[in-house]
Amino acid sequence: MKTTKRPTAHTLPKKITDKLPEIRAVEKKKIIFLGSEAAPFIATGGLADVLGSLPKALAKNKNFDISVILPLYSNISKEFKSKFKFVMNFNVSVSWRLQYCGVFYYEYQGVKFYFIDNEFYFKREGNIYGFYDDGERFAFFSRAALDTIARLDIYPDILHCNDWQTAASIIYLKGMYYGDDKFRKIKSVFTIHNIEYQGKFGMDTFGDLFGFSESIKNFVELDGGVNLMKGAIEMTDIVSTVSPTYAEEIKTPFFAHGLDGIINVNARKLSGILNGIDIDYYNPETDKCLFKNYSVDDLSGKAVCKSELQKMLGLPVRSEVPIIAIISRLVSHKGLDLVKYALESILSQDVQVIILGKGEIGYENYFTNVANAYKGKCATIIAYNQDLSRKIYSGSDIFLMPSKMEPCGLSQMIASRYGTVPVVRETGGLNDSIKGYTVVKGNGFTFHDYNAHDMLYVVNEAIRTFKDKDAWADVQRRAMTTDFSWKIQAGEYEKLYNK
Numbered sequence: 001m002k003t004t005k006r007p008t009a010h011t012l013p014k015k016i017t018d019k020l021p022e023i024r025a026v027e028k029k030k031i032i033f034l035g036s037e038a039a040p041f042i043a044t045g046g047l048a049d050v051l052g053s054l055p056k057a058l059a060k061n062k063n064f065d066i067s068v069i070l071p072l073y074s075n076i077s078k079e080f081k082s083k084f085k086f087v088m089n090f091n092v093s094v095s096w097r098l099q100y101c102g103v104f105y106y107e108y109q110g111v112k113f114y115f116i117d118n119e120f121y122f123k124r125e126g127n128i129y130g131f132y133d134d135g136e137r138f139a140f141f142s143r144a145a146l147d148t149i150a151r152l153d154i155y156p157d158i159l160h161c162n163d164w165q166t167a168a169s170i171i172y173l174k175g176m177y178y179g180d181d182k183f184r185k186i187k188s189v190f191t192i193h194n195i196e197y198q199g200k201f202g203m204d205t206f207g208d209l210f211g212f213s214e215s216i217k218n219f220v221e222l223d224g225g226v227n228l229m230k231g232a233i234e235m236t237d238i239v240s241t242v243s244p245t246y247a248e249e250i251k252t253p254f255f256a257h258g259l260d261g262i263i264n265v266n267a268r269k270l271s272g273i274l275n276g277i278d279i280d281y282y283n284p285e286t287d288k289c290l291f292k293n294y295s296v297d298d299l300s301g302k303a304v305c306k307s308e309l310q311k312m313l314g315l316p317v318r319s320e321v322p323i324i325a326i327i328s329r330l331v332s333h334k335g336l337d338l339v340k341y342a343l344e345s346i347l348s349q350d351v352q353v354i355i356l357g358k359g360e361i362g363y364e365n366y367f368t369n370v371a372n373a374y375k376g377k378c379a380t381i382i383a384y385n386q387d388l389s390r391k392i393y394s395g396s397d398i399f400l401m402p403s404k405m406e407p408c409g410l411s412q413m414i415a416s417r418y419g420t421v422p423v424v425r426e427t428g429g430l431n432d433s434i435k436g437y438t439v440v441k442g443n444g445f446t447f448h449d450y451n452a453h454d455m456l457y458v459v460n461e462a463i464r465t466f467k468d469k470d471a472w473a474d475v476q477r478r479a480m481t482t483d484f485s486w487k488i489q490a491g492e493y494e495k496l497y498n499k
């Protein structure tokens with residue numbers, strides 16, 4: 001059989017080569033991210049940081065066309081909402097229910113954002129999750145996102161879903177929209193940011209709420225109920241998680257919260273890519289929340305940040321005493337039991353401790369009580385507060401993050417960027433981002449076993465190092481100059497997409 005050679009840029013007539021950039025532009029790879037939160041629009045945790053920064057980093061690559069679809073929560077600021085443009089509305093089926101769906105559009109930092117509007121589901125007081133009907137809210141969102149893709153004819157090459165809230169999109173895509181040619185061509189990536197939250201519901205929701213068909217029951221069912229994360233892992237083309245270590249850890253029962261079997265069966269499509277942070281957003285040289293800006297080459301501003309922070313929190317203004325900070329959701333997997341066990345030993349030394357966070361009432365009360373008992377040494381603020389968190393990241397010396405489990409963790413990277421040296425447990429992304437200073441001349445202090453004495457040992461090691469000015473300057477410089485940007489990691493995602 002005679003084969004015709006495909007024309008290359010060299011063999012094409014001149015007129016066509018002139019047009020190549022346009023031709024290439026048409027061939028851009030289209031990627032649509034689905035998620036339940038993205039900074040700066042709506043943020044409650046690390047997922048929002050990632051969905052606010054990874055798409056932006058990818059959009060810098062001219063070969064990609066990047067969109068993100070999000071729920072239009074009433075909690076999104078009016079300032080942003082006033083800029084969103086109404087595109088269209090239609091009805092979406094949530095099993096037998098037919099629900100209104102409005103679509104709004106906003107282009108931000110090179111990324112196309114689509115917002116799904118339905119006030120019944122997304123106009124809520126306070127939080128964005130934790131409602132009795134979360135399953136229905138995200139079933140709606142997951143279908144509405146696919147229907148938006150069809151109505152606007154923006155079929156992507158890759159649909160990139162994140163966590164359980166968007167897992168149903170993959171189940172619908174692969175199990176129900178498959179008959180449609182345009183949907184069949186879409187490849188899917190499912191990223192697990194935290195395997196603890198799986199989207200588990202009673203079996204009665206299978207048809208009545210999610211409207212799943214019987215033929216996909218095996219994929220979605222686990223322990224007699226619906227498990228959306230399981231369904232997505234089974235049905236997606238690629239599974240990724242947010243660090244290489246976590247990708248290994250979730251193959252074991254201790255970390256997998258019941259999904260280790262499913263992870264192992266699907267191991268060939270699993271990879272782990274460490275998250276990055278937006279280094280323009282988290283930049284001590286320009287951050288407006290700081291009392292004074294500074295850089296790795298001139299840390300004089302950091303000293304001002306420290307003294308102002310001490311004043312603000314009623315701590316004695318002393319530059320020679322190390323400030324140890326914890327900024328965290330106050331929940332058990334953050335390793336707070338170790339902190340509880342060791343905190344009074346730490347406080348028996350000449351140190352100051354600051355805790356900022358919100359979460360389980362037991363921890364909130366405990367840390368508040370300790371702060372009351374150790375006035376002038378310990379300050380606790382029960383809140384999720386971006387502005388204050390930057391003041392603490394910049395004004396402290398040591399950042400304690402002894403998580404029991406940590407898929408990636410971003411706080412240790414942010415702290416490093418602000419010259420606050422992390423003390424972490426070697427798990428998940430903490431293990432991939434922080435290496436021990438005393439062991440390998442790394443960028444922080446680490447311990448392995450989930451043991452309070454081991455943690456105390458390295459906290460003391462950090463305190464000792466702090467007192468040695470040269471050694472401290474060295475580890476601090478290593479922390480501040482570690483490249484936690486998306487530059488390298490976005491490249492890893494590109495490789496994944498190109499698969």
Ligand code: GLC
Nearest residue numbers: 046047193242407408409410
């Ligand atoms: C989740 C994980 C955290 C990770 C973040 C972003 O919040 O618990 O470790 O950094 O997602 O991927």
